[in-house]
Amino acid sequence: MLDSVLIWADKNRGRWLEDLQQWLAIPSISAQQSHDADVAAAAEWAMLNLRGIGLTAEMISTPGHPCVLATTPVGLCPLHAPHILFYGHYDVQPAQIEDGWQTPPFKPTKKNGALIARGASDDKGQVHAHLAALLAWREIASELPVRLTVLLEGEEEIGSLHLRTVMEQCKDQLKSAQALIISDCAQFAPGVPAITCGLRGLMYYQLDVQGPEADLHSGLFGGAVANPANALVEMLARLHDGQGRVTLPEFYDDVVPADEELRRQWRNLPFTDAQFAREAGIATAFGETGYTTLERRWIRPTLDINGLWSGYQGPGAKTVLPAKAGVKLSMRLVPNQDPLKIAATFEAFIKQITPPGVTVTLTPLGASPAALTPTDSPAMQAAVEALKIGFGQDPVYVRDGGSIPVVGWFKQMFNLDAVMLGFGLPDDHIHGPNEKLNLDGYYAGIRTAAALYDLLGKKLQDG
Numbered sequence: 001m002l003d004s005v006l007i008w009a010d011k012n013r014g015r016w017l018e019d020l021q022q023w024l025a026i027p028s029i030s031a032q033q034s035h036d037a038d039v040a041a042a043a044e045w046a047m048l049n050l051r052g053i054g055l056t057a058e059m060i061s062t063p064g065h066p067c068v069l070a071t072t073p074v075g076l077c078p079l080h081a082p083h084i085l086f087y088g089h090y091d092v093q094p095a096q097i098e099d100g101w102q103t104p105p106f107k108p109t110k111k112n113g114a115l116i117a118r119g120a121s122d123d124k125g126q127v128h129a130h131l132a133a134l135l136a137w138r139e140i141a142s143e144l145p146v147r148l149t150v151l152l153e154g155e156e157e158i159g160s161l162h163l164r165t166v167m168e169q170c171k172d173q174l175k176s177a178q179a180l181i182i183s184d185c186a187q188f189a190p191g192v193p194a195i196t197c198g199l200r201g202l203m204y205y206q207l208d209v210q211g212p213e214a215d216l217h218s219g220l221f222g223g224a225v226a227n228p229a230n231a232l233v234e235m236l237a238r239l240h241d242g243q244g245r246v247t248l249p250e251f252y253d254d255v256v257p258a259d260e261e262l263r264r265q266w267r268n269l270p271f272t273d274a275q276f277a278r279e280a281g282i283a284t285a286f287g288e289t290g291y292t293t294l295e296r297r298w299i300r301p302t303l304d305i306n307g308l309w310s311g312y313q314g315p316g317a318k319t320v321l322p323a324k325a326g327v328k329l330s331m332r333l334v335p336n337q338d339p340l341k342i343a344a345t346f347e348a349f350i351k352q353i354t355p356p357g358v359t360v361t362l363t364p365l366g367a368s369p370a371a372l373t374p375t376d377s378p379a380m381q382a383a384v385e386a387l388k389i390g391f392g393q394d395p396v397y398v399r400d401g402g403s404i405p406v407v408g409w410f411k412q413m414f415n416l417d418a419v420m421l422g423f424g425l426p427d428d429h430i431h432g433p434n435e436k437l438n439l440d441g442y443y444a445g446i447r448t449a450a451a452l453y454d455l456l457g458k459k460l461q462d463g
Contacts, residue, residue: 001141002454006389009136009446016132016446017115017439019049021108023090023124024117030065030091030158039065039154042090046127046152053134055150060169062162065091065154069170077144082460084146084453085177085416087406088127088184089156092119093431100433113439120437121424126183127152129423129442133449145457149173156184156406159366164409171413178460179379180410181452185422187441188398189270193387193448195380196420198298198399199407201333201370203342204306206363207232207350208326215311215320226357228325229310235353236327239303244288246303246331248349254336256372258299262397266294269396279427298399302332328365332401339367368405373417382455383419390448395421421448 009016028042029035043059043066050057050070057070068090095105095118103109108117119125137144151174155161167174188194211228212221241247273285273293287296296302310325312318331346333339347362354360373380375397387395400420410416423445429435 002451005133005136005140005450005454006447008140009133009450010443012132012136013443013446016128017442019132020115020125020128020442021117023049023128024108024115024119025106027095027106028091028119028154029094030155031094036065039091042124043068043152043154046090049131050150053131053138054144055148057150060166062155062166064158064162067154067163067166068150068152069166069173070148070150071173072144072147072149075143076138077147078457080461081145081147081457082178083149083176084179084181084456084460085149085151085174085410086130086181087151087153087410087418088130088182089123089153090119090127091154091157092122092124093157095433095435102434105433105435110439114436115439115442116434116436118435120435121186121428122430122435123156123184125437125442126423126445129445130181130183130449132446133453136446136450137453145454146460148453149177160406163406164413167409167413175414177414177416179456180414180416180418182404182407182418182420183422183445183449184404185400185420186424186426186428187391187422188396188426190425190438191391191393192270193391193393193395193444194398194422195375195383195387195395196400196422197373197375197380197397198335199371199404199420200298200301200399200401201337201339201408202366202368202403202405203331203333203339203346204364204366205329205331205343205346206326206365207235207329208324208361208363209235209310210324210359210361211357212321212323215323218319218321221321225321226355227321228358229322231355231358232308232310232325232327234355235350236305238353243290244286246301248303248342248345250345251301251342254338254341255301255334256336258295263295265396266298266398267292269294269398297401299334301334301337302330304330304332306330332403333370335370335372337370339369343367368403369408369412371404371407371411371418373419377417378459379417379419379456382452382459383421385455386448386452387421389451390444390446392444421452423448
């Protein structure tokens with residue numbers, strides 16, 4: 001039956017693409033209140049599409065943007081089919097032509113083998129590959145190979161503000177899921193499909209330093225009053241050593257070493273530091289001594305300045321001793337590092353190194369745990385086989401330096417490990433102008449999704 005579904009999926013490529021273009025044309029920008037109606041329209045589009053596949057779909061209201069929840073009704077799958085949960089998001093980042101777009105961001109445009117539009121890769125295009133695959137199954141087989149729950153949210157781009165509440169509200173429908181599928185990632189390179197088996201976590205802080213009540217004349221008071229800008233840079237300089245390592249006490253104690261076989265595979269990937277430097281717009285790669293660039297991005301924790309401010313910023317000179325200074329800091333954490341434990345260590349360390357004459361206020365702005373998915377589970381093996389069917393090549397296992405908080409939430413609440421396989425490319429310009437999705441990857445993604453649900457139906461039922 002799968003062969004027939006794959007043939008049908010290939011024959012209907014134009015139809016799937018036209019369908020996706022309709023969804024991408026809705027400017028579902030969750031961060032901008034002026035687009036609230038568009039976000040709701042994109043949710044309704046998804047709900048109606050899922051109903052068209054035959055699923056029972058509804059919108060779940062939140063104090064912000066709605067979620068869409070769809071489930072397989074009785075009779076649409078084999079009686080003892082395993083239960084699979086698919087998660088994605090339909091909201092997108094802000095975009096306007098003035099940002100540097102070559103084409104209108106919400107007028108999907110085909111160019112050089114890609115579809116250019118906001119949300120094409122992150123995440124509407126990848127979600128739609130699954131929707132198209134499910135519809136192909138329904139039209140050829142009249143049923144789906146698994147019992148499916150689809151959960152799509154409209155606030156991923158603004159921090160998934162209400163998703164945990166929805167997950168709690170729907171826990172009776174979600175708790176029996178045997179596998180979690182997410183396509184909000186990418187291939188490693190063109191023609192090199194990948195499974196993301198690990199994500200870094202996050203601990204984010206704002207640190208504010210207060211000195212005098214107001215800015216002071218640097219000649220009259222300089223040298224006699226503690227300067228909060230000087231104090232701040234002194235503290236920041238103490239957060240790393242000369243080898244690029246973070247100096248927080250016990251910061252590395254719980255770091256799990258990466259599997260040596262995986263590290264060997266990564267060294268054989270089509271990747272060079274020179275290529276990375278070109279893409280990043282830098283002269284040379286940089287980082288912790290003793291690790292490759294990929295390892296620094298995927299398996300090592302970091303502490304980075306994200307924003308830094310103090311004193312006079314205008315043209316010319318203004319000789320003041322600033323009253324305030326501040327910084328935003330992100331810590332990317334790896335498996336086994338507890339964000340709350342790291343937070344406590346960080347706060348104690350900052351208190352210890354604060355110079356006299358200033359006061360420091362620390363404000364936590366977000367936290368999520370790292371995620372690590374075992375590669376030997378039946379669901380992961382199904383993903384390996386599905387990607388080989390879809391792309392015609394064995395996938396590689398990779399990690400991702402970014403964070404997807406929902407992955408940790410599903411693990412904490414339902415003990416579900418996420419199978420993360422993406423169809424985009426690293427150069428898709430997600431969050432930037434001219435976001436794209438290569439059509440070869442999109443069509444291969446539809447084939448992959450079609451095969452994945454068939455293989456999950458067999459492997460999880462056998463297990």
